[in-house]
Amino acid sequence: MGRLQKILIPFLGLVLAFWFYSARENFKPEMLKGKRVIVTGASTGIGEQMAYHLARMGSHILITARTEAKLQKVVERCLELGAASARYVSGTMEDMAFAEHVVKEAETLLGGLDMLILNHVGTSYFGYFNGDVGHVRKLLEINFLSYVAMTTSALPMLKESEGSIVVVSSMAGKVGFPFTVPYSATKFALDGFFSSLRQEFSIQSVNVSITLCILGFIDTESALRAAAEVLLVAPAPREECALEILRAGALRRRELYYRYGSTRLPLLLRDWAAELLDYLVRSRYRLDGLKRN
Ligand SMILES: NC(=O)C1=CN([C@@H]2O[C@H](COP(=O)(O)OP(=O)(O)OC[C@H]3O[C@@H](n4cnc5c(N)ncnc54)[C@H](OP(=O)(O)O)[C@@H]3O)[C@@H](O)[C@H]2O)C=CC1
Ligand SMILES: CC(C)CCC[C@@H](C)[C@H]1CC[C@H]2[C@@H]3C(=O)C=C4C[C@@H](O)CC[C@]4(C)[C@H]3CC[C@]12C
Numbered sequence: 001m002g003r004l005q006k007i008l009i010p011f012l013g014l015v016l017a018f019w020f021y022s023a024r025e026n027f028k029p030e031m032l033k034g035k036r037v038i039v040t041g042a043s044t045g046i047g048e049q050m051a052y053h054l055a056r057m058g059s060h061i062l063i064t065a066r067t068e069a070k071l072q073k074v075v076e077r078c079l080e081l082g083a084a085s086a087r088y089v090s091g092t093m094e095d096m097a098f099a100e101h102v103v104k105e106a107e108t109l110l111g112g113l114d115m116l117i118l119n120h121v122g123t124s125y126f127g128y129f130n131g132d133v134g135h136v137r138k139l140l141e142i143n144f145l146s147y148v149a150m151t152t153s154a155l156p157m158l159k160e161s162e163g164s165i166v167v168v169s170s171m172a173g174k175v176g177f178p179f180t181v182p183y184s185a186t187k188f189a190l191d192g193f194f195s196s197l198r199q200e201f202s203i204q205s206v207n208v209s210i211t212l213c214i215l216g217f218i219d220t221e222s223a224l225r226a227a228a229e230v231l232l233v234a235p236a237p238r239e240e241c242a243l244e245i246l247r248a249g250a251l252r253r254r255e256l257y258y259r260y261g262s263t264r265l266p267l268l269l270r271d272w273a274a275e276l277l278d279y280l281v282r283s284r285y286r287l288d289g290l291k292r293n
Pocket of ligand 2: 231
């Protein structure tokens with residue numbers, strides 16, 4: 001009996017802890033109503049879909065990317081869908097002054113900021129590493145340093161609103177995949193920077209959440225163009241992906257894994273059977289589909 005109690009009580013404790021942990025707050029679209037949100041890389045792909053979801057939820061939206069004509073169309077659609085307000089700023093994230101300018105625009109136009117969604121990525125190649133160090137530097141500036149610059153300038157506003165930072169990363173920011181060498185380096189850098197910063201926020205009681213989004217293959221035009229012929233993996237829908245990112249950000253989750261089965265489960269292998277994971281990853285590639293570049 002005594003032994004049974006010794007096992008049963010901790011077991012019940014664990015069950016209760018699990019129940020308590022999983023019964024966390026549920027997402028309601030009203031959570032983002034009236035919130036002031038920046039979405040970067042929102043002229044197309046997942047960023048564009050996030051803008052539309054935010055519009056339906058009644059947020060104030062500030063979007064950015066390089067192509068003005070596309071941004072204009074996305075803003076128009078956001079207004080049709082019910083955004084509280086929708087504006088754009090066009091420019092390149094190769095330029096840190098532009099990254100900071102976007103944040104300043106939120107201050108001027110919206111009077112503050114509740115959520116900063118960092119989503120843009122510069123164009124890269126999907127193929128063997130070609131030795132171009134200049135490209136790695138440029139991609140680090142676009143995919144990583146501009147995220148740092150925007151976070152730094154948005155922090156006073158985010159502290160004020162007790163807001164959220166959402167960082168869109170990838171499975172390629174947690175595991176090495178073939179053909180994404182420069183891209184993968186930039187995504188691993190994001191994990192280092194933002195996971196460390198989250199720890200400091202916790203120590204300093206800074207109530208700004210950081211959500212790192214670990215995405216698998218998503219059916220955006222650029223991803224399909226680059227990799228559909230090579231990967232034996234079905235891409236997940238960008239609309240659903242965009243909604244899951246917003247949900248995780250609104251719930252102040254630490255990380256999002258989308259889709260769960262093709263991201264979280266393979267990652268369980270990473271620390272215990274890295275060689276097996278590497279092998280399984282390679283087995284999902286069709287090398288004769290690779291374009292010459
Ligand atoms: N699709 C996928 O399979 C996966 C995507 N992800 C991540 O999801 C996020 C979105 O990806 P996805 O929607 O596929 O990307 P897209 O290629 O569809 O969109 C990229 C966006 O970034 C903008 N952009 C590109 N270069 C620059 C630049 N120099 N300065 C400013 N903006 C720029 C583009 O607009 P413009 O050209 O007008 O500037 C566009 O709006 C990225 O962080 C990506 O790493 C993660 C895992 C898988
Ligand atoms: C085998 C399984 C364990 C999981 C497989 C998931 C793999 C196939 C997923 C995970 C991360 C994905 C890449 C990514 O993050 C972003 C881009 C940029 C885009 O412009 C071109 C496509 C590309 C390279 C994706 C290609 C597919 C990748 C490697």
